[in-house]
Amino acid sequence: TEPVRVAAVDLGATSGRVMSGRITDSRVEINELHRFPNGAVPVRDGLFWDVLGIYREVLHGIREVATTGPLHGIGIDSWAIDYGLLDRDGQLLGLPFSHRDARTDGVAEKVVAEIGAAELYATTGIQQLPFNTLYQLVAARGSAALEAADTMLLLPDLLGFWLTGVAGAERTNASTTQLYDARAGEWAVDLCRRLGLPWSILPPLRDPGSVAGPLLPDVARDLGVTADVPVVAVGSHDTASAVVGVPAATDRFAYISSGTWSLVGLELDRPVLTEQARLADFTNELGVDGTVRFLKNVTGLWVLSECLRSWGDRRLKDVELRSLIATAAEFEPLRTVIDINDRRLLAPSTVADPMPERVAALAREAGELVPHSPVAITRCIVDSLAVAYRRHVRTAADLAGVTLDVVHVVGGGSQNEVLCQLTADACGLPVLAGPVEAAALGNVLVQGRALGADLPDLAAMRSLVRRSYDVRRYEPRGGADWADAEARVR
Numbered sequence: 001t002e003p004v005r006v007a008a009v010d011l012g013a014t015s016g017r018v019m020s021g022r023i024t025d026s027r028v029e030i031n032e033l034h035r036f037p038n039g040a041v042p043v044r045d046g047l048f049w050d051v052l053g054i055y056r057e058v059l060h061g062i063r064e065v066a067t068t069g070p071l072h073g074i075g076i077d078s079w080a081i082d083y084g085l086l087d088r089d090g091q092l093l094g095l096p097f098s099h100r101d102a103r104t105d106g107v108a109e110k111v112v113a114e115i116g117a118a119e120l121y122a123t124t125g126i127q128q129l130p131f132n133t134l135y136q137l138v139a140a141r142g143s144a145a146l147e148a149a150d151t152m153l154l155l156p157d158l159l160g161f162w163l164t165g166v167a168g169a170e171r172t173n174a175s176t177t178q179l180y181d182a183r184a185g186e187w188a189v190d191l192c193r194r195l196g197l198p199w200s201i202l203p204p205l206r207d208p209g210s211v212a213g214p215l216l217p218d219v220a221r222d223l224g225v226t227a228d229v230p231v232v233a234v235g236s237h238d239t240a241s242a243v244v245g246v247p248a249a250t251d252r253f254a255y256i257s258s259g260t261w262s263l264v265g266l267e268l269d270r271p272v273l274t275e276q277a278r279l280a281d282f283t284n285e286l287g288v289d290g291t292v293r294f295l296k297n298v299t300g301l302w303v304l305s306e307c308l309r310s311w312g313d314r315r316l317k318d319v320e321l322r323s324l325i326a327t328a329a330e331f332e333p334l335r336t337v338i339d340i341n342d343r344r345l346l347a348p349s350t351v352a353d354p355m356p357e358r359v360a361a362l363a364r365e366a367g368e369l370v371p372h373s374p375v376a377i378t379r380c381i382v383d384s385l386a387v388a389y390r391r392h393v394r395t396a397a398d399l400a401g402v403t404l405d406v407v408h409v410v411g412g413g414s415q416n417e418v419l420c421q422l423t424a425d426a427c428g429l430p431v432l433a434g435p436v437e438a439a440a441l442g443n444v445l446v447q448g449r450a451l452g453a454d455l456p457d458l459a460a461m462r463s464l465v466r467r468s469y470d471v472r473r474y475e476p477r478g479g480a481d482w483a484d485a486e487a488r489v490r
């Protein structure tokens, strides 16, 4: 069959990337044609995404793809949960909030008191992150924007709306909102009603792999392409796309999608909605092809990147970052471990409340040796991440009743050799690391199938990734007492 060539937009909280992707019968290739920094901006009223700036960069990137070859499709994935509101004319009502904004403090507790934790979980199957879209909307109740809202669009769908003029909610991302009924496969309208939320703002759901629409004529002209180029609703949740790109050759794998967040879990055929899963606070997000991503959010490399920012090393080159991590690798193992998922690590580092001091304070509180130097803090963070990975990989396997052969690490964090080795050690399983751009690959593969590539199922997509990308293998080493370290973190 003819090669398919697409633009894959993959947006992360700290950087956005636009890739050209090409699928032939024997390979999938991606090329990064545009990368730009991203970050939420604090202003008087809250912490917001610069969504117009992001859109401009996205257009720029797509133009790059279009000028370097044929363009058969466009797909967008991004971090989940955050949204924009449109009024009835389709105008954006204000800036989208970042989920790290403090307006949701205490909201989840109120909703739980009103609905009940068990019922919330039975309906949505979603873990209790304080910033779930549900809680953001409850926090926004009574606001001028929510009152004027006609439509709520998750960020990839908002950008897609500007490209096509068609509003919709792609299902993998919709499932992360805690507004989606995991049993019915529909918006949880009843839940919204009970919480006084305007459920009519929830747009029609669309399946990953469906076509969202052709480009608006003006947009097509601006991009220098014909208007029949489709925008494909890929797994628009970045984690959904990343899991498609996991080069697994077996069913018995766990994955860690490692970027700003680390998403640690399993791919399953059906959700696990048991009481134990709820108490372990595991989430059941939807994947591509009706799969379920049974996983746990771990406050990933965010803590380290916010420490780096705080140390004034923003312009630290990759090499220097590597040397900090390399030095940390030689530092005493498991000297200090903290609960890396402590809510106090969620908010961006500020001068008044710097991330390294929060890490030290958590250590002090837990009776651990308090790390002071950047190297000690870095080591504490990577050890604590590995401890969290161990706990959640094992818990996921227990809860789902599966035996694991391997842990796949994909995303930016798969380049962190120290962390990959510690992950293998902590989990007592081999780690296969890479590809770095799994989300973009998943995006490209789902588009490819929608555009006629012969990729009948996830296994075919993964086999193409395996044929096209090398992975690095880490064997578990003995020596350190991970069980003890895990027990120290409660």
Ligand code: LFR
Pocket (backbone or CB within 6 Å): 012, 013, 078, 079, 080, 081, 082, 099, 237, 238, 239, 259, 260, 261, 263, 297
């Ligand atoms: C990863 C991710 C996670 C989601 C978090 C917030 O980039 O999409 O899956 O929980 O960002 O949206």
